[in-house]
Amino acid sequence: MKSLIRKFLHNMGLEVYRYPEGCERLMPHLIQLLRRHRIDTVIDVGANVGQFASQMRGLDQSVRIHSVEPNPRVFRGLADLAARDPRWSVHECALGRAPGRITLNVFASSDFSSCLP
Numbered sequence: 634m635k636s637l638i639r640k641f642l643h644n645m646g647l648e649v650y651r652y653p654e655g656c657e658r659l660m661p662h663l664i665q666l667l668r669r670h671r672i673d674t675v676i677d678v679g680a681n682v683g684q685f686a687s688q689m690r691g692l693d694q695s696v697r698i699h700s701v702e703p704n705p706r707v708f709r710g711l712a713d714l715a716a717r718d719p720r721w722s723v724h725e726c727a728l729g730r731a732p733g734r735i736t737l738n739v740f741a742s743s744d745f746s747s748c749l750p
Contacts, residue, residue, distance in 0.1 A: 660692065667693050674699065678728055682707050683714045686721060696720070703727035703737050704746050 642649055648658075666672065673696060677686045680700035689698060698721040702708050708725045715721040727735060727748060739746045 660688070663689070664692050667696065673697060677701065680711055680723070683711045687714070690718065690721070694720075698722070699724065701726060701728055703748075704739060706739065 639649060675686070675689050675696055675698050677683075677689070677698060677700040680686060680702040681704075683700060686698045686700050689696060698715075698718075700711060700715060700721065700723045702711050702723065703726055705725065708723070712723045712725075715723045727737065729735065729748075735748045737746060737748055738750070
């Protein structure tokens with residue numbers, strides 16, 4: 634049954650992996666995407682402390698990175714990390730459909746902070 638579902642998903646262009654194995658398989662796919670599509674800029678929305686951007690930098694030194702993080706508690710650390718890299722810009726804001734203000738729900742674990750209720 635598993636193989637049938639995997640084959641069906643594969644035919645739709647999707648792959649499913651167990652955690653944490655899926656995380657380990659992500660990096661080769663990202664390298665391939667960067668090269669195949671000649672991606673020169675990455676936007677990291679909800680950057681937190683820069684985990685994803687740091688991984689991207691490890692994959693490609695030339696890619697331009699824009700990290701967006703609205704949480705002031707973690708933004709300073711993100712900004713300090715990016716300050717060492719001239720191709721990495723940070724933006725202390727949230728992104729949405731329209732300009733305005735919104736409440737950020739901040740949790741003890743900063744990676745769970747969200748504007749969602």
